[in-house]
Amino acid sequence: MTVRTFGPNAVDWEKRVDLDRLRAERFARLNTALDRSELGAVLSFDFSNIRYMSSTHIGTWAMDKLIRFALLPRGGEPIVWDFGSAAKHHQLYNPWLDGENRARAGISTLRGAFHPAAGIAADVAGKVATVLREHGLDAEPLGVDVVEMPILAALQAEGIDVVDGQQVFLEARRIKTPDEIALLTQACSMVDAAYEELYMFLRPGVKENECVGVVSKTLYDLGSEYVEGVNAISGERCSPHPHVYSDRLIRPGDPAFFDILHSHLGYRTCYYRTFAVGSASVAQRDAYTRCREYMDRAIALVKPGATTADIVSVWPRAEEFGFADEMAAFALQYGHGVGLSIWEKPIFSRLVSLDQPETLEEGMVFALETYWPAADGWSAARIEEEVVVTADGCEVITKFPAEELLVAGRKYWTAGGALNTARESQSHLNTGNATPSGDGGGAR
Numbered sequence: 486m487t488v489r490t491f492g493p494n495a496v497d498w499e500k501r502v503d504l505d506r507l508r509a510e511r512f513a514r515l516n517t518a519l520d521r522s523e524l525g526a527v528l529s530f531d532f533s534n535i536r537y538m539s540s541t542h543i544g545t546w547a548m549d550k551l552i553r554f555a556l557l558p559r560g561g562e563p564i565v566w567d568f569g570s571a572a573k574h575h576q577l578y579n580p581w582l583d584g585e586n587r588a589r590a591g592i593s594t595l596r597g598a599f600h601p602a603a604g605i606a607a608d609v610a611g612k613v614a615t616v617l618r619e620h621g622l623d624a625e626p627l628g629v630d631v632v633e634m635p636i637l638a639a640l641q642a643e644g645i646d647v648v649d650g651q652q653v654f655l656e657a658r659r660i661k662t663p664d665e666i667a668l669l670t671q672a673c674s675m676v677d678a679a680y681e682e683l684y685m686f687l688r689p690g691v692k693e694n695e696c697v698g699v700v701s702k703t704l705y706d707l708g709s710e711y712v713e714g715v716n717a718i719s720g721e722r723c724s725p726h727p728h729v730y731s732d733r734l735i736r737p738g739d740p741a742f743f744d745i746l747h748s749h750l751g752y753r754t755c756y757y758r759t760f761a762v763g764s765a766s767v768a769q770r771d772a773y774t775r776c777r778e779y780m781d782r783a784i785a786l787v788k789p790g791a792t793t794a795d796i797v798s799v800w801p802r803a804e805e806f807g808f809a810d811e812m813a814a815f816a817l818q819y820g821h822g823v824g825l826s827i828w829e830k831p832i833f834s835r836l837v838s839l840d841q842p843e844t845l846e847e848g849m850v851f852a853l854e855t856y857w858p859a860a861d862g863w864s865a866a867r868i869e870e871e872v873v874v875t876a877d878g879c880e881v882i883t884k885f886p887a888e889e890l891l892v893a894g895r896k897y898w899t900a901g902g903a904l905n906t907a908r909e910s911q912s913h914l915n916t917g918n919a920t921p922s923g924d925g926g927g928a929r
Contacts, residue, residue, distance in 0.1 A: 488670050488873055488880050493708050493749075502671075507664040508540040508581060511657075512563070518657040519559055525625025526558040527650040528613060530593065533825040534630050534654045536751055539563045541579060541588075543571045545711040545748070551633060552593050556613055558620040566591025566612060594633055601635065610639035617645065628653050659822065659830045660848040665752065666873055669823060669850050672749035673871055673882045676756045679703040679745055680885040687762055687893035689737045693717040693730045700745055709747045713827075716744035719762075723865040724858040725807075726817065737763040738909070740859075741893075742867040746827060755827045755852045756883050757869035763894045764908045769866070772859035773890040776866035779818065779855040787845060787853075787872055787879040793833045794842035796820060796853070800835060806858055811836040817856040822849065823871060849874040850882075866890070 491501040515538055519527055529535050532548045535555045547553065547568065555565045564587045567575060575588035582588040591612055592605065599605045617623040627640065628650020640647050661669065679700045686699045697715040704712050717730035719741040735741060742759040759776070761769055782799040803814035811834065820833025831843040831851060854869040868887050872879040897904035 488666060488882055490670050490674050491667065493671065502664045502667050504664070507662065507668075510662040510664070511537050511540070514660070514662075515557065515654070515657040518653045519557060521656075522628065522653050523626060524559070524628040524648070524650060524653060525622035526556055526561075526617060526620070527628040527630075527653050528632075529555050529557075529630050529650075529654065530632060530636075531630040531651075531654070533751070535565065537654065537658060537825055539565045539579075540581065541565055541567070541571075541575055542751065543568060551596055551631065554591065554593060554609065554613075556616055558616060558622055559625070561620055562587055564589065564616060566609075568592060594635055596633065597635070606633070606635035606639040607642070609636055610643045610645070613640065614643040614645060630654055655830050658824050660846060661824060661850050661873075662848075665824065666848070666850060668750050668752040669754075669871070670873075670882045672747065672752050672754045673756065673884070675704055675707045675709060675749060676745045676747065676754050676883070677885045678707060680743075680758055683743065684760065684891065684893050687735065687741065687760060688895055689735055689739075689763060691735050693719055693733050693735070693741075696735075696741075696743065697730055700743070704745075704747050709749060710751065711748040713746040713748065713753070714744070715746070716742075716757075718742050718867075721863040723867075724863055726856065726865065726867070735762055737894075738766065739763075740765075740769050740864040740866070742865070744867075744869065751825050753823055753825065753827050754871070755821070755823055755854075755869060756871065756885075757854060757867045758885055758887055758891075759866045759868060760891050760893045761906075763892065763897070764904070764906045765890055765892055766859075766861065766864065766909045767907075768859040768861040769864045770890055770907065772857045772864065773866040773868075776855045776857040776868050777888065779857070780853060780868050780870060783820075783853050783855070784870065784872060784879065784881065787874060788877060789845055789847045789874060791845045792842035793820070793831050793838040793845070796833050797835045797838045800855070802835065806856075816854070818854070820851055820853040822851045824850065827852075845874050847874050847876055 530551045539555050553567050555563050557563045566589050572588050572590040576584045594605045626646045626648045629647055630651045682703045696717045700715045701712045719735045720739040723740050739762045744757045779800055783796050786795050800818040803811045808814035822829030850873050852869055852871045856867050858865045870881050871883045872881050892906045
């Protein structure tokens with residue numbers, strides 16, 4: 486299997502992503518997952534699940550609003566109740582929804598902003614119950630992914646047995662179609678370009694939030710649908726990892742790591758890289774080497790039939806890098822499926838994977854993340870690679886160089902020649918922790 490990367494445009498002279506096939510294959514997989522379950526139907530308020538089911542989209546502003554909903558009855562076709570004029574738009578431009586038959590106007594409670602006495606929750610439940618009765622499914626369990634409490638109560642008042650439906654959606658989305666893999670690869674190629682711009686931009690005096698702006702502009706210029714976030718962490722903020730960028734000024738000798746999350750036609754990225762700015766200390770280089778070793782050991786094990794337990798077994802225990810337990814260190818040594826959302830199946834973590842392993846299959850796409858704090862007590866390294874499971878192994882689709890620690894920023898010259906980029910940061914020279922420890926560091 487060779488993962489191919491195409492341009493974003495459609496052409497008549499090359500077979501690229503087939504969006505009609507994408508829609509059909511996603512729907513077929515969801516139908517199969519529903520048929521294997523004990524549910525009569527699935528009801529979705531989750532933005533990504535609605536898109537997977539119906540191939541509709543009204544803008545990322547709506548992702549956290551829970552304002553639209555879609556129902557798939559067993560043996561039937563999806564019905565989408567959409568926000569205001571979006572329903573009319575879908576009747577005109579989404580022929581796979583069969584006009585007014587399955588693209589309908591509807592609204593949820595605006596996360597409680599509507600007055601409870603307005604009856605919106607009862608209206609939602611009534612719409613859903615009517616369709617279930619039309620299909621003779623009103624006595625069967627209804628699987629729901631996420632739901633507001635008033636909607637849940639209204640569905641139950643209609644006599645509907647509401648159960649967890651999220652697993653049906655996640656099972657359908659677990660294995661990616663060839664078109665999904667192509668779109669995920671294209672999304673990564675856009676981040677490759679963003680890291681190139683970021684590497685050229687990084688230097689002492691720029692702020693973390695400016696780095697976020699550079700990355701976001703690059704991605705939007707390339708056609709990104711949505712930049713979900715850019716995790717920009719530098720200097721002493723690297724250990725412990727705060728998971729949020731700030732306005733901190735980057736200084737000479739700083740480590741800086743970034744996670745870039747964006748969406749291309751709905752398909753996401755989660756893609757860390759670490760740099761040293763101007764120069765790299767011994768402690769930072771050792772931390773990066775350790776972080777890369779854990780990554781390489783994990784990737785070497787990825788193939789069909791391997792399990793998530795196999796992967797996490799080569800990662801360190803939380804106590805080895807300064808945390809009390811796996812809950813406290815969660816997501817530092819981590820893996821997760823990537824698709825229309827991040828953190829899909831399968832999940833890789835010593836918190837759960839050793840006791841509840843999941844088997845890897847061809848066509849899975851997931852990200853593996855490793856982290857290691859340096860012996861100096863303040864710097865750290867973070868690396869993430871996205872991989873596609875192939876018939877006999879895997880292919881890495883995150884291509885920006887990460888085999889060794891990159892030093893960004895201006896090259897300095899002294900009277901004796903180029904300034905050595907392997908040097909201790911002057912502000913931390915006399916900490917007593919500058920030399921690597923025997924266990925690779927981790928004390929804080």
